[in-house]
Amino acid sequence: MNRGGSPLIAFFKYLTLIVGVLAALVPITVVLFTSLKTPDENAHTSALVAPDNWLNFVNYKRAIVEGHMLTGFINTLIILVISLAGAILFATMISYILDRFNFRGKKLMLNMFVLAVLMPGVIMQVSIFQIINHLGLFNTRASAIVLYVGTDIIAVYIFLQFLRTISTELDESAMLDGASYLTIFFRIILPLLRPAIATVVILKGTGIYNDFYIPFLYMPKEGLNVMSTALYKFKGPYVSQWEVICAAIIVCIIPTLIAFLALQKHIYNGFTQGSVK
Amino acid sequence: MSNPITQQQISRTFAFSNLSYKTQRLVIIVGFSLIPILLLLTFAYLPLYNLIRDSFYNWNGVRTRKFIGFDNYAAIISDPKYFSVFKISLYYFLSSFIQLGLALYFATVLTFRVRGKNFFKGFLFFPSLLNGVAIGFIFLYFFKPDGTLDAILKLFGLGDYVQLWIGNQNIVNWSLAGSSIWRYMGTNFVIFLGAIQSVSSDIYEAAEIDGANKWHMFRHIIMPSIRRIVELNVILSVSGSIQVFDIPFIMTKGSNGTTTFVIQTVDTAFKFSKFGLASALGVVLLIIVVIVTLVQNKLFGDKEGVI
Numbered sequence: 001m002n003r004g005g006s007p008l009i010a011f012f013k014y015l016t017l018i019v020g021v022l023a024a025l026v027p028i029t030v031v032l033f034t035s036l037k038t039p040d041e042n043a044h045t046s047a048l049v050a051p052d053n054w055l056n057f058v059n060y061k062r063a064i065v066e067g068h069m070l071t072g073f074i075n076t077l078i079i080l081v082i083s084l085a086g087a088i089l090f091a092t093m094i095s096y097i098l099d100r101f102n103f104r105g106k107k108l109m110l111n112m113f114v115l116a117v118l119m120p121g122v123i124m125q126v127s128i129f130q131i132i133n134h135l136g137l138f139n140t141r142a143s144a145i146v147l148y149v150g151t152d153i154i155a156v157y158i159f160l161q162f163l164r165t166i167s168t169e170l171d172e173s174a175m176l177d178g179a180s181y182l183t184i185f186f187r188i189i190l191p192l193l194r195p196a197i198a199t200v201v202i203l204k205g206t207g208i209y210n211d212f213y214i215p216f217l218y219m220p221k222e223g224l225n226v227m228s229t230a231l232y233k234f235k236g237p238y239v240s241q242w243e244v245i246c247a248a249i250i251v252c253i254i255p256t257l258i259a260f261l262a263l264q265k266h267i268y269n270g271f272t273q274g275s276v277k
Numbered sequence: 278m279s280n281p282i283t284q285q286q287i288s289r290t291f292a293f294s295n296l297s298y299k300t301q302r303l304v305i306i307v308g309f310s311l312i313p314i315l316l317l318l319t320f321a322y323l324p325l326y327n328l329i330r331d332s333f334y335n336w337n338g339v340r341t342r343k344f345i346g347f348d349n350y351a352a353i354i355s356d357p358k359y360f361s362v363f364k365i366s367l368y369y370f371l372s373s374f375i376q377l378g379l380a381l382y383f384a385t386v387l388t389f390r391v392r393g394k395n396f397f398k399g400f401l402f403f404p405s406l407l408n409g410v411a412i413g414f415i416f417l418y419f420f421k422p423d424g425t426l427d428a429i430l431k432l433f434g435l436g437d438y439v440q441l442w443i444g445n446q447n448i449v450n451w452s453l454a455g456s457s458i459w460r461y462m463g464t465n466f467v468i469f470l471g472a473i474q475s476v477s478s479d480i481y482e483a484a485e486i487d488g489a490n491k492w493h494m495f496r497h498i499i500m501p502s503i504r505r506i507v508e509l510n511v512i513l514s515v516s517g518s519i520q521v522f523d524i525p526f527i528m529t530k531g532s533n534g535t536t537t538f539v540i541q542t543v544d545t546a547f548k549f550s551k552f553g554l555a556s557a558l559g560v561v562l563l564i565i566v567v568i569v570t571l572v573q574n575k576l577f578g579d580k581e582g583v584i
Contacts, residue, residue: 021400030425047428093309116321123559126546127327150316272471
């Protein structure tokens with residue numbers, strides 16, 4: 001390995017890589033340790049010491065039950081699935097007509113999507129709040145869903161870029177066969193957009209799973225908590241029970257870990273392609 | 278867009294020779310744009326209009342609005358406390374250079390032959406996938422008295438250096454900015470790695486055969502190929518550090534001198550019910566973000582050209 005490099009450089013290279021991995025890993029591992037400790041054990045051992053009993057799931061049970069984390073998971077899942085389906089459908093539709101047709105107002109539409117990217121998300125909630133209220137969506141899952149679907153401009157970007165690489169000759173030859181535009185969209189364009197859809201699912205999926213402020217602001221009602229807000233609720237009352245908070249953190253991380261292990265390659269691609277919005 | 282001529286040809290075909298395609302065309306343009314545009318207007322442009330309008334009013338969110346002209350803006354400009362929070366952004370801005378430097382270093386190292394490449398890549402990237410609240414809590418535990426950091430320091434016999442990492446006002450913003458590095462480094466790293474790997478591996482092999490060392494390769498092959506994406510990320514970290522919200526809101530709720538401009542704005546609205554003033558603060562931030570973006574476009578030309 002490392003043809004031509006001196007052993008010292010190789011040593012330094014692996015040393016820094018290992019330090020990097022430790023820096024990424026230690027903060028999470030310590031939380032995992034603590035989540036498996038009893039309150040007494042946690043009070044008397046260093047944070048870096050592994051738990052006595054690796055199968056002590058008491059804190060997990062408490063976290064899931066007292067923190068309504070199952071409800072949170074289900075709510076997150078409902079919002080995630082509907083928002084992703086809606087965002088992908090609408091974003092592919094608008095991208096299709098913006099890329100394939102010329103019509104009056106097209107430039108304006110494109111610019112509207114481009115400019116909307118600049119609006120600072122959290123700040124805009126100051127006035128979006130009134131609109132959600134007027135529409136009667138406050139304290140409903142629909143509030144988060146319409147916001148995730150409606151302000152999804154990144155997806156439009158990704159689809160527009162990808163559509164440009166799909167030759168219009170495909171559309172034309174389908175039209176010679178008498179295919180309607182709807183057929184062309186659903187049978188030709190949509191299947192070809194699959195890699196771009198995967199990118200959007202990855203980026204938007206992690207975005208929604210990790211979003212905190214929208215559910216925090218619009219869905220404070222009990223029973224409407226998502227994973228983020230369920231976890232956040234541990235902050236005040238459990239301040240002296242870090243074992244339980246740590247268990248809740250791990251519960252929140254596990255779905256991400258599973259998704260990462262299952263979809264690694266797609267995730268790397270998604271983040272690389274989504275880098276330039 | 279890529280094929281303007283072909284597109285024109287298509288539309289001419291519809292227009293002159295095929296009436297049914299013409300009707301279809303109209304139906305599909307209207308049908309496919311109706312809902313996305315309606316959503317965009319309702320949740321982006323109507324709020325924008327309201328934000329600007331409300332910034333000229335005194336309004337607590339419930340009772341009737343009172344028009345006060347530029348008073349909200351005058352209040353923001355005359356009271357230094359509203360702009361002094363931008364100092365907090367500096368911590369995040371400076372730390373973003375460490376973040377980009379680390380990302381660049383790891384991306385470069387992993388471009389060359391390394392054992393366990395995927396293992397290192399996975400662990401370095403994984404934190405950036407995590408939930409913001411989980412990260413906030415992980416670092417509250419990391420920095421708390423007798424938490425992870427203190428335990429590590431004691432392990433190495435550095436117990437004397439233990440501090441109130443969150444409690445000490447002189448340190449807390451560095452702690453939060455550090456958490457932010459941990460959270461976002463992986464994203465930059467994967468983006469840089471992707472950009473470097475878009476260079477054909479033949480070039481590296483050829484350079485190696487020609488006797489180029491690692492530094493030469495970094496300097497003359499890697500750096501030119503990713504210069505633009507690095508520069509773009511530097512600019513993005515400017516607008517990113519102006520808009521910091523999650524980490525300080527979740528970890529300290531902006532207490533102890535950690536309030537950022539965004540926290541200040543949402544607090545003004547949702548904690549103190551001064552919606553008019555909050556709207557004016559929002560407009561100020563929007564103007565700043567637009568200026569930064571204009572500078573970015575000036576430096577990088579067409580946004581879509583940067584891939």
